[in-house]
Amino acid sequence: MTTDPLIAAALLGTARVPVLPPAPDPMLEEIWQAIPVENPAAAVLQALALTRALHRAGTTTGTTTDAVSLCRPESREFLPAAAVEALMRLLKGEFPEVLPEALRLALDFDRVAPARVLPELLDAATRNHHLRTVVPALAGERGNWIAHRHQKYSWLLEGSTVGEDAWDTGSPALRVAWLSQTRATDPSRAAAAINAQWSGEDASMRESILRVVAESPQPCDEEWLETLALKDRRQDTRDLATAALSSLSNSGFRRRAVARVYERVKIERRLLKRVLTIMPPDAFDPAWQADGIKEKPPQGTGEKAWWLRQMISLVPLADWPGMLGVEENDLFSINRDPDWQEPLLLGWIDSACRMPGLALAPQFLTLIIKLDPWPPSAAAKSIVMTGLLESLPSAARFDVFDGIVRDLPPHLALDLLARCGEPPPTGKGSGILAVLGAALLSTPTGFSRQQARALAVCVPYLEIQSQLEALAKLPELSSAAEEFATTLEFRRSLISHFKLP
Amino acid sequence: MDSPSGLLFDEVQPVLTTDQITALAPDASSLKAGRDLGTPRKWQGVGGDPEVLWGLAMGSGKDPYQTRVSLSDFASKCSCPSRKFPCKHAIGLMFMAAMTPVALTETERPPWVSEWLESRTARDQKAAVRAEEKTSKPVDEKAAAKRRVQREGRVNEGVALLQQTLLDLTREGLAAGAARDGTAWENLARRMIDAQAPGLAGALRHIADRILRDSQVDTELPFELGRLYFLLQATISADPHDESTRAELLAQIGGRLSEPITYESIDDQWFVASRQLEERDRLITSSTWLLGRKSQRWAKVLRFAPVPQTIAEPWPLGSTVRAALKFQPGLYPIRATGEGTSDWSPIPERQEQGFENLLERFASALATNPFLRTLPFFMPLRLGELSKLLIDTTGVSLPWIANADQALRVECICGGDLTPMCGEWDGRHLRLLSIRDGDAWIPLTSQQP
Numbered sequence A: 001m002t003t004d005p006l007i008a009a010a011l012l013g014t015a016r017v018p019v020l021p022p023a024p025d026p027m028l029e030e031i032w033q034a035i036p037v038e039n040p041a042a043a044v045l046q047a048l049a050l051t052r053a054l055h056r057a058g059t060t061t062g063t064t065t066d067a068v069s070l071c072r073p074e075s076r077e078f079l080p081a082a083a084v085e086a087l088m089r090l091l092k093g094e095f096p097e098v099l100p101e102a103l104r105l106a107l108d109f110d111r112v113a114p115a116r117v118l119p120e121l122l123d124a125a126t127r128n129h130h131l132r133t134v135v136p137a138l139a140g141e142r143g144n145w146i147a148h149r150h151q152k153y154s155w156l157l158e159g160s161t162v163g164e165d166a167w168d169t170g171s172p173a174l175r176v177a178w179l180s181q182t183r184a185t186d187p188s189r190a191a192a193a194i195n196a197q198w199s200g201e202d203a204s205m206r207e208s209i210l211r212v213v214a215e216s217p218q219p220c221d222e223e224w225l226e227t228l229a230l231k232d233r234r235q236d237t238r239d240l241a242t243a244a245l246s247s248l249s250n251s252g253f254r255r256r257a258v259a260r261v262y263e264r265v266k267i268e269r270r271l272l273k274r275v276l277t278i279m280p281p282d283a284f285d286p287a288w289q290a291d292g293i294k295e296k297p298p299q300g301t302g303e304k305a306w307w308l309r310q311m312i313s314l315v316p317l318a319d320w321p322g323m324l325g326v327e328e329n330d331l332f333s334i335n336r337d338p339d340w341q342e343p344l345l346l347g348w349i350d351s352a353c354r355m356p357g358l359a360l361a362p363q364f365l366t367l368i369i370k371l372d373p374w375p376p377s378a379a380a381k382s383i384v385m386t387g388l389l390e391s392l393p394s395a396a397r398f399d400v401f402d403g404i405v406r407d408l409p410p411h412l413a414l415d416l417l418a419r420c421g422e423p424p425p426t427g428k429g430s431g432i433l434a435v436l437g438a439a440l441l442s443t444p445t446g447f448s449r450q451q452a453r454a455l456a457v458c459v460p461y462l463e464i465q466s467q468l469e470a471l472a473k474l475p476e477l478s479s480a481a482e483e484f485a486t487t488l489e490f491r492r493s494l495i496s497h498f499k500l501p
Numbered sequence B: 001m002d003s004p005s006g007l008l009f010d011e012v013q014p015v016l017t018t019d020q021i022t023a024l025a026p027d028a029s030s031l032k033a034g035r036d037l038g039t040p041r042k043w044q045g046v047g048g049d050p051e052v053l054w055g056l057a058m059g060s061g062k063d064p065y066q067t068r069v070s071l072s073d074f075a076s077k078c079s080c081p082s083r084k085f086p087c088k089h090a091i092g093l094m095f096m097a098a099m100t101p102v103a104l105t106e107t108e109r110p111p112w113v114s115e116w117l118e119s120r121t122a123r124d125q126k127a128a129v130r131a132e133e134k135t136s137k138p139v140d141e142k143a144a145a146k147r148r149v150q151r152e153g154r155v156n157e158g159v160a161l162l163q164q165t166l167l168d169l170t171r172e173g174l175a176a177g178a179a180r181d182g183t184a185w186e187n188l189a190r191r192m193i194d195a196q197a198p199g200l201a202g203a204l205r206h207i208a209d210r211i212l213r214d215s216q217v218d219t220e221l222p223f224e225l226g227r228l229y230f231l232l233q234a235t236i237s238a239d240p241h242d243e244s245t246r247a248e249l250l251a252q253i254g255g256r257l258s259e260p261i262t263y264e265s266i267d268d269q270w271f272v273a274s275r276q277l278e279e280r281d282r283l284i285t286s287s288t289w290l291l292g293r294k295s296q297r298w299a300k301v302l303r304f305a306p307v308p309q310t311i312a313e314p315w316p317l318g319s320t321v322r323a324a325l326k327f328q329p330g331l332y333p334i335r336a337t338g339e340g341t342s343d344w345s346p347i348p349e350r351q352e353q354g355f356e357n358l359l360e361r362f363a364s365a366l367a368t369n370p371f372l373r374t375l376p377f378f379m380p381l382r383l384g385e386l387s388k389l390l391i392d393t394t395g396v397s398l399p400w401i402a403n404a405d406q407a408l409r410v411e412c413i414c415g416g417d418l419t420p421m422c423g424e425w426d427g428r429h430l431r432l433l434s435i436r437d438g439d440a441w442i443p444l445t446s447q448q449p
Helices: A005-012 A026-033 A040-057 A081-091 A096-108 A115-127 A129-133 A135-149 A151-159 A172-185 A187-200 A203-215 A219-227 A235-247 A252-262 A286-291 A303-313 A317-324 A338-354 A361-369 A381-390 A394-407 A410-420 A430-441 A449-457 A461-472 A479-497 B018-024 B028-037 B088-099 B111-136 B141-172 B182-194 B198-209 B217-236 B243-253 B355-368 B404-414
Strands: A265-270 A273-278 B043-048 B052-057 B065-070 B076-078 B264-280 B283-292 B298-306 B320-327 B340-343 B375-383 B389-391 B396-399 B419-425 B430-437 B440-443
Touching (some): A005 A040, A005 B217, A026 A040, A040 B141, A040 B217, A081 A115, A081 A479, A096 A129, A096 A449, A096 A479, A115 A129, A115 A151, A115 B404, A129 A135, A151 A172, A172 A187, A172 A203, A203 A235, A219 A235, A235 A252, A235 A338, A252 A317, A273 A338, A303 A338, A317 A338, A338 A381, A361 A381, A394 A430, A410 A449, A461 A479, B018 B088, B028 B088, B043 B088, B065 B111, B076 B088, B141 B182, B141 B198, B141 B217, B182 B198, B217 B243, B264 B375, B264 B430, B298 B375, B355 B375, B355 B396, B375 B404, B404 B419
Antiparallel strands (some): A265 A273, B043 B052, B065 B076, B264 B283, B264 B320, B283 B298, B320 B340, B375 B389, B375 B419, B419 B430
């Protein structure tokens, strides 16, 4: 409540406080006396007008020494104005599929984004983890400075060089940076540090640690992954630990997973065919729970099928040829026991989703392309295939693509290409680009506007002009083809901004 | 200052920027469609000169649409059936001219462009003649006096109603009840519009929009009502006022002077320091602060457009306008009108010395015009660390009010360093409107209504 009697009179009402309070300042004394007081409300309002003017005109400055710290100057040049404008359009939501390419171009150009772009740029990468690899360099010194000041952008610091005390005294982002830095030179020391402090970490820090480690787990990580991370309360952390342990070639976890499956599968000769036979478990072994296998199946699934599926999902597909004594190229062409085929396939698909890098992607893709009907409880076919393709290096990915594209329905092939979101390297991807070209010439094209934009991103730079010329010859463009052409034109203009004069 | 990307004929005025085109778009869908059309693939026979742009837009119809845009005022005409204005084709043509000027290969105007320009010229001439005839026509003094009396009567009724309302509210107390009801103030504002006192309506909407949402509403509401009551008292006072006071009071109420106005004219190069756009009751208002490079005078230029029309801003933010601005009379003349061409001169180096100077200027202005709400400033400032403060070159500070988005952008741009900024001081807070980032002059408020 105010202590100013004039404000109090106005707030309470002159019906309750009918007397004009004295002037608040000697400067107003004289004019205060001239205020007619017959009508208290009018007197108070006039007095308020005078007091307001006094307050407004009499504001004084404050003295402060707490100016914000100074950011280091950028050592690199800023992006050209036209590139900044194009980048801002992307960051504000136009052609969202083109944004990763624009950021890569900016990074390759070795320039820094001007400060006015940073709020949108950092927000975009905060929402989309895939952008985080390129944004720190593009955000420059100013981005680093902002990340130190705003917790929500602290992820930017995770790749920075930090001091030795960062693990013990730094913010979560600086601790992650220390972890990455130390793992590169002395992984055992990093593992020991994690082991020592795991129980004191909060859940999100534990997950952050796992995200760093799961990228390239080392044998020295096995102990804490097995004893601590695998028992974490958070499912995401446990999943990451499982993936990390599965990708360690000789981990106890992986050996147990293989052993559990090894005793239940074998190849039998029946007449002239080889059949992969499966013997499901009869009862649930409580020891399996430690490795993340759950006892209770979801509704509609039998217990044995559920246990079997989970067991198989923990074995990397790359371990199956050795386990069965067959060639990689033969594994998926062997007939499967029809009684237990579904949990086997579901387990394989789950394994491929969890460990796409160990999923024999070229071979497994040929199997799942022809898999019809697709098991309803599995992840979507296009997502599984995308994960497998993304696990391959770009050139190998498009080699595989070219190998399978003839067997794919065009809409699925284009969906996969759109999800890949990058153009094939020179000399690769001719098969899938031919499918794309054919689809554009047909009406309707069979894909949405969003897919059209994503597909436009996959056209190699050198083919943009020829694609546009081909489209220009068409008498009429469908809305998807129109969107495709508009996106291509935007890319062409975008790329031109990143050419040195 | 480096010219921003997307400007046309930057050696031969006028200039055209993507911000200007964006502000012209009647709605978001037109803007998106226009941007998509801003590509040579969708056009034939595209050309332009410093006066006009033209092109044939390839639409879904049998014949392409003839689209033309005048660069002097961004008026456009298109043969498409769209009822939006400007249509997506005109916006697309402007975007193409701004972003891909090399696509404007034609230099000879087609007949349909020349004819349109001629018809516009003829129409302007006719309008000028009509205006001339209107001014030379003997005024029906009796009818004019009658109209004036009617208008004054309505304004007086509005003033009396508002004055009585303020007295009643103050009697009952401003801590609660109708005084804190935004809808009640909005309804009262509508009655002021009916009473032909739009200035008073604006003041009441300021209460509903700003004062009632102010964290210091318990202090600010009484102060604002005191200011308003003082204005009403001065308006109905029997004291004779000089010309400036009469003009100021009329401007505050939103009326018109019946006698001819004497304008103060200042010829200068005006830096376009800030622009704010807002829409209320289907009326778009653009408010631009200009700073005279030589005179160091501030001028506020207001432009209006009823929705769905848009405001064609000939002077891009950050450009410099060569113009003799006419200042409307008042106690502290600041609102101005004028015409001129703009270019991309560097951002002015000469700036206000610091907050002490600003406070001195504000106090003097307030002493001259007690109804004044804000004054603009342009000076290098840096951010305070712990609270929302801006610090000048001498190390003194004033409080700054900003939403989270603006605060972050300013923080990013400043990086802890002194950075030239433009904004307004209202006696309590600084509000930032634009800021320098490298060679670019960046708006900190939305440039779309």
